[in-house]
Amino acid sequence: MNSLIQDLDKQAVAKPGSIDDQVPVIDIADLVRDSSSAAARAAIDDIAKACKIWGFFQVINHGIAADLIENVWRQTRAMFALPDEVKQSVLRSKDNPWGFYPNELTKNQRDKKEVFDFTREGVDPIYGQSNRWIANQDNFKATMQEYLGACTHLSLTLLESFCIGLNLPADHMRADFATNHTGFMRLNYYPVKDPMAGSDIEHQPVADLGIHHHTDAGALTVLLQDDVGGLQVYKDGYWHNISPVPGAMVINTGDMMQVWSNDIYRAPIHRVLAMETRKRYSLPFFFNPSASSKVSPLPTVVSDECPSLYHPIEWASFRGRRSEGDFANYGTEVQISQFRK
Numbered sequence: 001m002n003s004l005i006q007d008l009d010k011q012a013v014a015k016p017g018s019i020d021d022q023v024p025v026i027d028i029a030d031l032v033r034d035s036s037s038a039a040a041r042a043a044i045d046d047i048a049k050a051c052k053i054w055g056f057f058q059v060i061n062h063g064i065a066a067d068l069i070e071n072v073w074r075q076t077r078a079m080f081a082l083p084d085e086v087k088q089s090v091l092r093s094k095d096n097p098w099g100f101y102p103n104e105l106t107k108n109q110r111d112k113k114e115v116f117d118f119t120r121e122g123v124d125p126i127y128g129q130s131n132r133w134i135a136n137q138d139n140f141k142a143t144m145q146e147y148l149g150a151c152t153h154l155s156l157t158l159l160e161s162f163c164i165g166l167n168l169p170a171d172h173m174r175a176d177f178a179t180n181h182t183g184f185m186r187l188n189y190y191p192v193k194d195p196m197a198g199s200d201i202e203h204q205p206v207a208d209l210g211i212h213h214h215t216d217a218g219a220l221t222v223l224l225q226d227d228v229g230g231l232q233v234y235k236d237g238y239w240h241n242i243s244p245v246p247g248a249m250v251i252n253t254g255d256m257m258q259v260w261s262n263d264i265y266r267a268p269i270h271r272v273l274a275m276e277t278r279k280r281y282s283l284p285f286f287f288n289p290s291a292s293s294k295v296s297p298l299p300t301v302v303s304d305e306c307p308s309l310y311h312p313i314e315w316a317s318f319r320g321r322r323s324e325g326d327f328a329n330y331g332t333e334v335q336i337s338q339f340r341k
Contacts, residue, residue, distance in 0.1 A: 008213050008269065014238035023233065023242050023250075024050050028157075029061035035160045035170055047158070048165030051253050051261075055268030056233050058248040063157075064150045066247070069224065072147045075140045076281055080114060080189040082134070090132040092117065097323045098124075098184075099132035102195040103203050106214050108329045112207035112274045114195050118144060119184035125291035126182055126316045127323075148185050151222045151285035155183070158220060158251060159287070166261055167300045173260075173289075180290040182319065183218070190230070190272065190280040210272035210280070215335075216254035217322045218288035223250040228280040234269040242270075255318075255336045256289060259310045262297035267336075291316040311339045 014021065026046045030039035050057035080087075090099035102114045118131045133141045159177060160170040190210045196203045210230060225231060225244050232239040233252075242250060258267040272282075289295065293315040297308045318334060325333035 008234060009209065009271070011234070012238055013232065014240045016241075021240070023054050023056045023058060023240065025058045025060060025245055025248060026050065027061050028059045028161075031161060032061065032063040032154075032157055035157060035164070040161075044161045044164050047161045051162070051165070051257075051265040054233065054235065055266045056242060056250065056252045056270070058242070058245050058250050059158075060245070060248050062154055062249050064147075064154060064249070068143075068147060068150060071143050072224070072283065073226070073281070075143045076187050076189075076283065079116065079134070079137065079140055079187070080281075086134060087114075087116075090134055092132075092327065094324065094327055095127070096129040096132065097127060097327070098129060100134075101327075102199075103201060104326050105204075105329060106212040106326070107333055108325070109209075109212045110196070110204040110207040111209065111211045111272075112190065112194055113210050113272075114189040114191070116187040117184055118148070119182070120148070121145065124182065125180075126319055144185065144187075147283075148183075148285065151185070152181070152183065152287070154249070155220060155222055155285065155287035158222075162220070162253075162257065162261075162265070166264065166298060168298060172298070176289040176293045177219070177287070180292075182288045182291055182315075183286055184288070185283065185285050188272075188280075188282045188284070190275045190282075192275050192277065192279055208274060210274050213269050213271040215258075215267040215269055216252060216284075216286060217256070217319060218254040218286050219256050219260075220254055220287050221250075221252050222285040222287065223252070223282060224284075225250060225282040226280060228275070228278055230273040230275065230280055231282070232271055232273065234271075239271070254286070256295045256313070256315065259295050259313060259336055259339070260298050260301075262301040262306065262309055264301055288319065289315050307341075309340055310336065311341060313339050 031043040087100040092099045092101045163172045231242045255267045296312040321334040
């Protein structure tokens, strides 16, 4: 298994096939209106199926306003176009993960990208730090805060569908998220030119992928991607393209959802190709539980025939160790496999 993981990036990309061989696109209009309605059940069932088979799906009619998304794109492109010295005025550190960074690692391999991370306002409960906003960028800050709120609302709706799909009440997990979640937004910029080329900052010489293969740490991710493409998910020995769909948000499950579901919903391995001819932008919102959450399989997925597969995970510790690995090479990155019984 270890050799397979090491060789994942050498696996072939699947050729376009039937609709059954593609990450599904799900209309969630009825779910957004009322997750308890009979009309919403078809979308809930489709989501549960996608979480079991792919760990990825795309949603349309998701309720996030098109004009807000357009403004988010405009502000994102403008921010990354600022001079390097302006962006580096809010450079992240080992202690404070919020702000700009052009030298991120995934599983101790450097990614060819720039990022800007922010969370809810105030002092966050995991790192004890606050957002770092670029000076004189009030419109950027206001737009991003509004968008984080919209993604939070959508994520809570999706969380309800995940619970129903696991035969739980829709609000079973709400207390771990509604008012105290530790989710955060990441703005990704994948330039054609390596952002660390010629830099005096210590860095690994090679960045051969936009993001190296990984799973997301939290509950679920809501991703807005542009029309360039490059996101791929690994399944059944192949990499599968997740092609952009106009107006859609890409959703995937994370490590904590895999633990909560006792491996019914799998956290998918995915990556982003390096950009060689055209720059790309994407905006993932990582929906994460409260800092006090202790994550273990939920009651409806554990039985004598199917015992719990995981020891409890303290989310704050897990998240802190994962983000340290993004910042620099501190050895083996923490994974949920380390908590398997």
